[in-house]
Amino acid sequence: MRKSSIVRLTAAVLLFGALWIVHGQFGNAPAKLTTVKVKDDLYVIHNDFVPGNTTALITSEGVVLVDDKFEIDHAGIMAELKKITDKPIKYVVNTHHHADHSGGNAQMQKMDAQIIASEEARQNMVDSKQPGVPNVTFEHHAHIYLGGKHVELYHFGRAHTNGDVVVYFPADRTLAAGDMFTFGDATPELIDYSGGGSGKEWTKTLDGALQLDFDTVVPGHGVVTNKREMAKFRDSTQTLRNRVHEMLGQKKSRADIAQMLQKEFHWQQLHIDRGLDGAMAEMQ
Numbered sequence: 112m113r114k115s116s117i118v119r120l121t122a123a124v125l126l127f128g129a130l131w132i133v134h135g136q137f138g139n140a141p142a143k144l145t146t147v148k149v150k151d152d153l154y155v156i157h158n159d160f161v162p163g164n165t166t167a168l169i170t171s172e173g174v175v176l177v178d179d180k181f182e183i184d185h186a187g188i189m190a191e192l193k194k195i196t197d198k199p200i201k202y203v204v205n206t207h208h209h210a211d212h213s214g215g216n217a218q219m220q221k222m223d224a225q226i227i228a229s230e231e232a233r234q235n236m237v238d239s240k241q242p243g244v245p246n247v248t249f250e251h252h253a254h255i256y257l258g259g260k261h262v263e264l265y266h267f268g269r270a271h272t273n274g275d276v277v278v279y280f281p282a283d284r285t286l287a288a289g290d291m292f293t294f295g296d297a298t299p300e301l302i303d304y305s306g307g308g309s310g311k312e313w314t315k316t317l318d319g320a321l322q323l324d325f326d327t328v329v330p331g332h333g334v335v336t337n338k339r340e341m342a343k344f345r346d347s348t349q350t351l352r353n354r355v356h357e358m359l360g361q362k363k364s365r366a367d368i369a370q371m372l373q374k375e376f377h378w379q380q381l382h383i384d385r386g387l388d389g390a391m392a393e394m395q
């Protein structure tokens with residue numbers, strides 16, 4: 112193959128890859144959904160590409176859902192749930208305000224579901240004029256009791272955003288972690304400073320969540336995993352902070368730090384655009 116053909120082919124592959132990412136990540140088209148049974152009464156609905164997770168607890172009185180993806184995925188979520196239960200959705204917890212976790216809120220409210228989030232996440236949705244702002248908020252800790260089952264919600268502090276909530280299912284020893292913890296292909300952490308996130312406080316916030324008594328973890332993005340992997344991720348947040356701090360001390364340039372984050376922490380351009388300046392300001 113001539114060199115110019117190789118260049119053209121490479122460009123085509125890159126463009127296709129970029130379009131695929133846009134398609135999968137930004138809610139322009141419905142994602143292809145698949146449902147995984149995690150426990151007898153607990154299911155996770157994955158997306159086809161960099162899965163953003165929806166968790167469903169099934170009770171005799173209805174469903175507690177964690178995160179409702181983009182609005183365009185609403186019909187898909189309902190179709191997946193129909194395979195599992197004929198009960199209505201009573202509560203939807205948003206782990207944070209990002210539209211790939213809360214975009215279905217308005218549709219869920221039309222079905223009489225209560226939307227619950229941290230006060231901070233709700234405020235972020237109000238500020239960015241997102242539809243379907245939550246009806247119920249809390250500051251640190253809340254409980255849901257439905258159909259004889261118990262769900263605990265915690266807001267331990269800032270991490271991916273300032274409003275990150277984890278959802279704990281004590282009887283199933285399972286935690287839905289939201290984007291405070293992403294896993295596998297979705298590993299790099301996005302510190303959303305414009306959404307109140309903090310790379311500096313992230314570790315402490317994860318420490319709070321790790322004190323809960325669970326084995327199974329549903330990450331915000333990625334396949335269902337375990338507490339050990341979440342603890343490893345926690346350590347990586349500390350390493351990242353130490354590396355940035357150390358390079359700032361050595362008077363390294365922004366470009367050097369960006370390169371280190373790409374190489375060692377697999378940050379993509381999105382992560383650099385939204386997280387680098389904030390991280391450098393915070394990790395001095």
Ligand SMILES: [Zn+2]
Nearest residue numbers: 207209271290
């Ligand atoms: Zn997010």
